[in-house]
Amino acid sequence: MTTRRSWGASVGLMLGLGLLGAASATAAQERTQLEAFVTGFPAELASRTRDASLPRLLSGGDEAAYFNMRASEFLPTAILPVRQPVMPLATAIEPRIGEISAETMNFGEMTLDEYLALPESYVQSFIVIHDGRIVFEAYPRMRPEDHHLWMSNAKVTASLVIDLLIEEGRIDENETLGTYIPEFVGTPTGDVTVRDALDMTTGLNSDENPETRADPNSIAIRTFNAEFGMPHDGAPERLIDVLKDAEPVREAGEAFQYASATTQLLVYLAEAVEGKRWPDTFDERVWSKIGAEAPFQVHLTPDGVAIAHGLVSSNLRDLARFGMLYTPSWTEIATEQVVSDAMIRRIRESVRSTDFFLGGYNGPAFQAIFDDDTMLSNSRQWDIVWPDGDMWKGGLMTQGLYVSPDRDLVIAYFSVNVGDRSIDRFLRPIATSDLLNGGD
Template identity: 30%
Template sequence: MQRQATTQQQDRIGSAMLNAVGFAAQQSRIFCAPAKSDTPSFPDSASVALSKLHYMQGFPPPADKQITRAEYLAQFPKTRWAFQHMRELIPSRQIACGRAPVTQLPVSNEQQKAIDALSIELSDGSHITFADFLNLSYADALLIIHKGQVVYQTYPNMAAEQSPHMLWSVTKSFTGLVANMLIMEGELNAESLVTEHIPELAESGWAGATVQQVLDMTADVKYSEVYADGTSDVINYGLSAGITQHPDWTGPASLYQYLPSIGAARAHGEHFVYRTVHSEVLGWIIRRVSGKELAQQIAERIWSKLGAEQDAYILLDGKGTEWAGAGLNASLRDLGRFAEMLRQNGRYNSQQVVPAELIEEIQRGADREAFARFGRAGMDGYSYHNQWWVAHNPDGVFEAMGVHGQLVHVNPGAELSLVRLGSHPIATNDYTYDMTRRVTTALADLLRG
């Protein structure tokens, strides 16, 4: 393994990476649900629409319009272009949609005016419209499906309607589905030890942890995921995985090199702490147990069975290993098909794509008290189970979420599926989730009539 950066180098890299992973130092207070007066100011979303930015246009593009892997996350609004062109910046692996006919999504415009007129009350007592919500959440595209019909779709910031979009941690939920399908088929034991499958982690923090503890993120390792902290371990993860680059980095050059370097913390199974590296370990387990790449598993088990319009793809580290916790890219309408499959207990396109028992298990959730101790803004009453966010509300809501505003919202009780793709200037969803939750609740009430 390559030597780790010195402390002095790490400080310098961390300082640079505060921008390189998309977070400026003055934004750190966002992670503590700050008052509005404490939040940074950004340009209105409509004023920096992708169509106005002219990134990567020309032969060659002007220097100030060029975007590279080393700085695509450096400052907003460069992310608006990057999140729709990730495979042009970083190596990727195809997730094939297959040759089956495209599943049609019927469209009904009857509810569009009512949705546009919806008034949503925020936690401070103020009200916003649905258009305000799209603007404030820096939505690139949004799709609402009710009872199997598209009742609302908008593309305020998309280069093309079917552009694949970076999903960040929505990837985790796909990885969780594949792992649980392997468990249900008897190829993987949820209570087996991580090190039974990955002996390379025997001296790491995952020693003694079970697969289920990794799925629920209750395995405890010495790793911090505080994006606004330039010395956080997430910086090492980003550089090792190739999410970004820095010339001073001399640490691990792949996920397989990086993961064994993470040490132990508290006892496993007692604390929920959200850590992307658990999902990377889960991806490693899937590949080792099944003998297949994660992209192949997602394609064979899920994507090719949806009647998708487009291939999806997943990003790779420098050695060809998929980012199992962050690398998926897919289009809006195909994610709508995915959400509808989940809403219908795993059945879609005249076949059972995901076992109904698995959907029921996800909805059961996990330890809500442990989740509450973690302190996730705007998510009172939730838990995290099998790489999904679980609301524990009467409608049986569960969600996949990714930074910068990515959301797959499944509401079986209201027969509602919602997908939002975004490029919010601040990565953490803590800044917008309370608003988003109030909007999805108001939508469910409206569509129920």
């Protein structure tokens, strides 16, 4: 992959647009319909992707499609093998789920079936699991066995590891990061509490908003530079050194500040407490308990740090299996309970106020994605918690994981779409529909 000194502000813009559903920066570009890549990519595209700048890899075009499904060709990767016999998912297909409709961002009101069939949706796969059984599944633009980047869906893997350590008494969420991570002692980063890192309310200047995305010297952009080995001021930086440079810009706990850099603080926290690399901890505590279909890929920085805020890969059913850990049907896909009832209560009961959620840039943007003002706030790396306790995490280029513990429901999906997050708008109608709640 070609190194470009000027990529920083550009990729920050792409990250912002992809997550928050603004108008696509690449809308005017022609791109191949994803149907053409289902059985593989042409050699010419593979070569072109290796030479692409990082913004191009994240902009939703052909190179982005290749990168999403072949990330291990670009980054060092830890492979977490399948350690349990596969635990197959039962099926009880309910085709009427495809008839549920939503108002899309750019195409008017459509049913789920219609939107998935629309080439311009760029949705590659979509699955709904209810009471431990697959009730809807579609692969319009990828194969079921293919790996795909989770993007920011991965952030909840980092918070889960920390909550496991909190449950064991190894971490006190009211203590500071400096209590556990020696390299952060004496820095503003070291003064951030674990709870504030979990909830993305550090008060530091590492958040992602239009101003920081446009600044090649911002912590946000330097974070992405460091993770891909790209230079800053002429030389690559270590990720931990970038995080140590963050400075306070507001009181911690004052407002929701979405930041991939904040998730990486949780990675360093887990490594400091466990004395192990993050992929090994996640494997031991989470992945090894799941009867997955395929190995889990954790992509790494040049110095071997897991990029757990977004760069992990699996097939769609295994993403859904991870979501099922938060539901009563964990028994169908895991050998032991990983996510306790107490952990779910912490996610729900730790929710801060809606004013907190709307006090920064990202909360209002999430409301706009869903065209929904009923959401409460974010919590413990989950982007949204609703009053009924349902949770959602979204990722760049329109990946998503929706979990309803009380309804025993998981919805997961992969896409390569920067400019249109309409698929997210089907989640609440599906979750609240009579089809899944005892009606006809």
